[in-house]
Amino acid sequence: MKVHSFENAFLAIGGVTLVACIGALVYATFGMGLHLPGPGGRIDPQRAYQTPPFDQLGVKQVAPNAFEAVVVGQMFAFIPPELRVPAGAEVRFIGTSADVIHGFNIEGTRVNMMMIPGQISRATYRFDRPGEYLLICHEYCGSGHHTMSGRIIVEPAVALGSAASPSTDTTTTPPSQTITAYSPHPSTR
Ligand code: CUA
Secondary structure, three states: OOOOHHHHHHHHHHHHHHHHHHHHHHHHHHHOOOOOOOHHHEOOHHHHHHOOOOOOEEEEEEEOOEEEEEEEEEOOEEEOOEEEEEOOOEEEEEEEEOOOOEEEEEOOOOOEEEEOEOEOEEEEEEOOOOEEEEEEOOOOOOOOHHHOEEEEEEEOHHHHHHHOOHHHOOOEOOOOOOOOOOOOOOOOO
């Protein structure tokens, strides 16, 4: 059987692409350790505010130039609504939801994750420019969805250096009112 040379070329391209994709998949799984969420990142959403790390909300320093920002989303606010972090530092956002699915999107950055009740979401980012960044919920979560926003205040790294005090820990305690359990679709998720 005669196979046209163009057909041969396309078959070869197809074969190479297939092998490259399988290679990427194997590398992502075993080389980078990417996998589906496991039970390790799960919490009881009704007890979100009592479950570490969400019993200590806000920003805290975890290493000389690394911070953790712990946030809970609930209809229709981020708690705490304002996070202050220094420029140039590695900030690890750790979030969850106390009720329904919310979004966690920081304007002008690649921080874009879902806050899913019962799951812990994480994203790491370094802000190079000081300023104020808008944090928005970009998953429709109910009648007040469009009002759900927060702020990330990135302070110049110099200010932090001169302040160099242990008081960079600005964690806030969870809201005292009990969160009424809301389960829109108990059967799904
Ligand atoms: Cu929360 Cu939309």
